[in-house]
Amino acid sequence: MILFYLFAAVAVLASLLVIVQRNPIYSVLFLIASFGALSGLYVLLEAPFVAMIQIIVYAGAIMVLFLFVVMLLNAPHEDTEEDLERGVPPPSSGRVKVFGALLAIVLVVELIGVVVASRRAPIAFAAPAVSSVAAIGRSLFTDYAFPFEVTSVLILVALVGAIVLARRESGEGI
């Protein structure tokens, strides 16, 4: 129980810091911390394969991609003085920010309200867990074989698309 609260607190805190930070590199690092906490939660839910895949794929590959892009673009922090000279529109006013925050608060209240209002006994994790990689593999290659193959085509499409989009026209600097 303590572990659950610990991981949950780290995940929520890190996610809040992601959206609050000005420097995009710090945002990426806090998101990695959040993913680590989520991986711990997956271990608590007796899904060790998903936990390791989360670290390998999400925290280890996708976030490295984000980090590369942030470093290569060397993007300035938002809302600097040079922005106004270059014609960037001014940052959203206070009212828009409050409206956005209110929307998020309404969303979370509604979602938690749905969970609470169902008024049933708390469902504990009673059923025996399927945590072995063999079972997941078997299911993946028999029941879910078609989505599996489609996913491979999807990744190929994403690969080609990313290369085409980021290719520079001849003569232009990065």
Add this chain to the structure above:
Amino acid sequence: MTPLLVAQIGLTLFVFVALLSSAAGMVLVERKVAAFLQQRLGPYLVGPWGILQPLADVIKLMFKEELRPAAADKWLFALAPIISAAAAFSAFAVVPFGAETTLFGLLDQPLRLQVADVNVAILVIFAIASMGVYGIVLAGWSSNSKYSLLGGLRSSAQMISYELSYGLSLASVLVVANSLSLTQIVNGQSGAWLGFLPRWYVFTQPVAFLVFLTAGIAETNRAPFDFPEAEQELVAGYHTEYSSMSFAMFFLAEYINMVTVSAVATDLFLGGWHGPFLPVSLGWIWFLLKVAAILFFYVWMRWTLPRYRYDQLMAFGWKVLLPVATINLLVTAAGVLYLGI
């Protein structure tokens, strides 16, 4: 505080100290082997045969001034060596190095010579290797210097490219061994064919062994794949701006990564702690010998082969090693399915 728990804590401390001393020992071994390969003597002034040289190096590093460039990002600059060193040490936590032992009857339950026995041990090693990339890329970025940034980006691009071949060669062994737990994989390699040829996976999966070792050398940024930290090209790559203990941590992380890759290769391909003539309870001696052989191979490669240029390095990783690893996996899977190997 059962005796088993005390023994497990003691084992954790022992592994930590052993890793540190192995890194220190590797410093000396590297310089001595390099010297003999180049027909000179190497360090011989400090202690007999230069044995105290690593101690001298550590003392020198501790007393150097800890510098930080003024324009460097303070938090990331301090965090990067910590991530590198922590990832290097943690990866060894799931590597078993001996059979279960009761420490000559002191314990009531057998103690596994492995800090943490997870049944997805191979994935854990892979995951922690992925996290090690961050130490390098953050070091390159936070130093705010062009050599560091270029070195850091190149080094991390190289590491994530070779991780694919690393993982596919691991997957080939998994197909043959039918388990993700390193202890079970090692135990599947006991016994011998025809009485003398041990059942090591290096004989059933030679291609995977070569791919794994090559990818391992590239993962740890060692020659001939060490372009990102080559002195002649990039000053010192991502650790240019680091000095004293921070530099020592990167150094340490690199050697411990080497030790971990060698240990995993030994467990996966060379039969772990199984070997002739010794009882299984003394198997850790065989483990040490095999790891030492692979480490010697590492050092030998560094001082024998010329360095790959960066584009050659990346082309090799994607266009040669990855197809070879994939085809090996396909052939292995077909073999297991149709021939029941």
Add this chain to the structure above:
Amino acid sequence: MPTLDHYLVLSAVLFAIGTAGVFLRRNLITILLSIEIMLNAVNLSFVAFGRVLGSADGQIIVFFVMTVAAAEAAVGLGIVIALFRHRQSLNPDMFRLLKW
């Protein structure tokens, strides 16, 4: 012992944080990061429900969601790079030619 409701509430909170990030931030990369937070919140729900039912289906769906998220992050970052080359800015308000 944590029950299903604990995990669902945590997932809801994370999802709302991600939504707030998409609304409030004026930096394309942070918006993409907030989308990743939302996807992770949903992954957590899937694994929790899969655990309740005692089947591997929850974990398999998470596998697919992660793959799709990886593909989407790659293409999204490609788009961000292409946009940055044109306007030298990551502020989404700079790209308003199609706005009425």
